[in-house]
Amino acid sequence: MTFASILIQLLNGLAAASSLFLVSAGLSLIFGVTRIVNFAHGSLYMLGLYAAYSLIELLGRTPLGFWSAVVLASIAVGLVGAAIEVVVLRRIYRAPELFQLLATFAVVLVIKDAALFAWGAEDLVGPRAPGLGEAVQIMGKRIPVYDLLLIAAGPLVLGIMWLLLARTRWGALVRAATQDREMVGALGVDQAKLFTSVFFVGALLAGLGGALQIPREPANLDLDLSVIADAFVVTVVGGLGSLGGAFLAAILIGVAKAFCIGIGTVHVFGFEIIFSKLVMVVEFVIMGVVLVLRPYGLLGKKPALQRAIGDILPPLTSPRWQVAVAWIVLFLLIPLFADRYVVVLMTDIACFALFAASLHFIMGPAGMVSFGHAAYFGLGAYAAALLFKRAGLPMEAALLLAPFCAGLFALVYGWFCVRLSGVYLAMLTLAFAQISWSVVFQWDALTGGSNGLVGIWPSAWLAGKSAYYYMTLALCGAGIALLWRVLFSPFGYALRAGRDSPLRAEAIGIDLRSFQWAAFALVGGLAGLAGAVFAFSKGSISPSAVSIAQSTDGLVMVLLGGVETLTGPVVGAAIFTWLRDEVARRTEFWRAVLGLTILAIVLLFPQGLVGGLKALANRWREARA
């Protein structure tokens, strides 16, 4: 590599880093003040791109038209952000933190379909920036002038934000709220106004980040989740709530990615290293290393003490066996009177119920939220498929070995994850899931790459849909029963104790980390079982089983049903799977319908469906008494 090409890669990286920084800065700002992890931030970026595209078409491809479009698009996205805060989030600040997360997921779904409706499914390629289309020669290489401008935009916005935060009353309030939200409230500051304004500014930054990219990347509907994953990584590497950290991290990651593309394939001692394939993984590797070395990010500080711990989680009650037996009998009878379609749907539901129950175990009672639970589901599915197709094992053996493979991965990933807690832990789980996804996606020779693997059919005795349904019911039911049983065991209680008070757990001799690690492996294995059963039921497997979307589906199932009850996740999985299936058959815009349904549930039942129904039942009983 020559010096000139190194310089080019560096400039490329810095140009990409600017937009990454803008999105991350907004995310970080919002999290700092409101403690909301805004999953919809990537969607706001995507909206910025689309809005800029349309506004440029409207205002004309002149310098004035282009720049007015960028500014107007950012402001419009800022207003969308403020609207989200006012309409949705303001009503649920008192709800558990995870519920706010669910609400922002729902917003992601709604925005995706709104964009699909307004702009269609085709990628939209924006114009070059008028007047800045040409390139300058730097050391014999051509660099677009627009890229140089983008490189300047990052530090410029950082400077403006710094001035805003350091020199204005609003900035002082934001800094104060980031440090101690309750104290700011106690001092009589109108929190509603502050939060709305923070959402406006945060969303505006995301919109600006998107709008500025219009000459460099086409607007498309997959940007929301890919950008939010990038932005999470940047904020976590930089340190939550630290603007300077986000800037540093954006540059680090932007440049690292650019170099991976630039280096291409290198031969070292006879080995062929394809750096360009690392581009999807490199940021997550950086994040993993940073979090292990500096658990609160490069410039982050240990999170401030939060006095308001929120509601005490109610004790878990085990479902009554009479009720359980009634349900089991019903499930067993289904193939006798229902058609093939319902049996297939019920098979799906059983798989996802185990997936959701395993996620619930780790995020509810064990207190470790996972944003990347699809890793274990997907790796279990791929393990089953590979053992069957590549290793030539019988289907039964592949199915039963796959959970142990997934559990093994959970053991490795978990070793890192249990060293962290809270949002940082959640982000690291996401990182591992993304690494798994990109390996699966790119290793064509083994996994079939983006096409996945086909021809993964069960043995003859399970070939019938009803037979396979009964097997699914038995395996997934056993998995769920095991999870519930363990929750009431000394091991499960120790996990709950550790969630309630790590300090006290340590002070009575509980080695919390080793318990959490074991829990990680257990739920990883069971999620893997769900994935393996799922793979054989479909006959094929694709990388989407390991994707962020699969992970968020799991979170939605758990949160929809309610984290605080055992049956909640199972009910949530059933409703989610059924609803998705039902709505998807009727309309192209099933995501929006699903998102709006979730929002309605969030606003009406802040404890989840099952929790909400239980509360209603209690109230009814009290009224009668």
Added chain:
Amino acid sequence: MNAVLQVEGLHKAFGGVQAVADVSFAVSAGELLALIGPNGAGKSTCFNMLNGQLAPDAGVVRLDGKDIVGLTPRAIWRRGVGRTFQITATFASLSVRENVQMALYSHAGKLRSLLQRFGASFGVEADALLDQVGMLDQADRICGVLAYGDLKRVELAMALANRPRLLLMDEPTAGMAPKERVALMALTARLARAQKIAVLFTEHDMDVVFGQADRIIVLDRGRLIAGGIPEDVRTNPDVRAVYLGGTH
């Protein structure tokens, strides 16, 4: 007199600030030793070096003659040290009885079972401990809904669960009503004497300190400036100067 806890030449500096300098003392079985001093004297630093949360720069901490410096809080608990915290730390979603049972299960090394039902063992033992601290009538309530003074009692019961040789109590009565404070420390003193437990506690309430402690040591700016039975400490001119100001 055989000391349960023996501290010799404890040192700790943060940057250039000498937080604890050359502190030595001992506590014997059944004895209540109060560690007092004005804010910033180094009491908490001292405490955290004894319970394993902070590593001392120099010095020896012996429990029953064995050095415990460098051990984790977990390991120190296993050697027979119970703790209560300045801000209570209990398991809010578990019942009072389950909180105590948790400590008993841990002591017996029986938390790793996956299929038994938690709560099937140690019920009688837990109730006995709760009876000692006067919390048996609330055994089935969730810790998260208890009054603060009651939480302190639950903590005491948990701290006693591993039959400790030594109790470390960081401001055991902080946040309690004055009447409750004396009652809690009187209870602690009674249990400690009956079970031959050494107790080291820090405290701001002088009624509690002078009423319940067998001996008092006074820390000021990281150094021990006085020590002895309450009457001697009360009349010590150095102590009066530290607390009341003035010269001597």
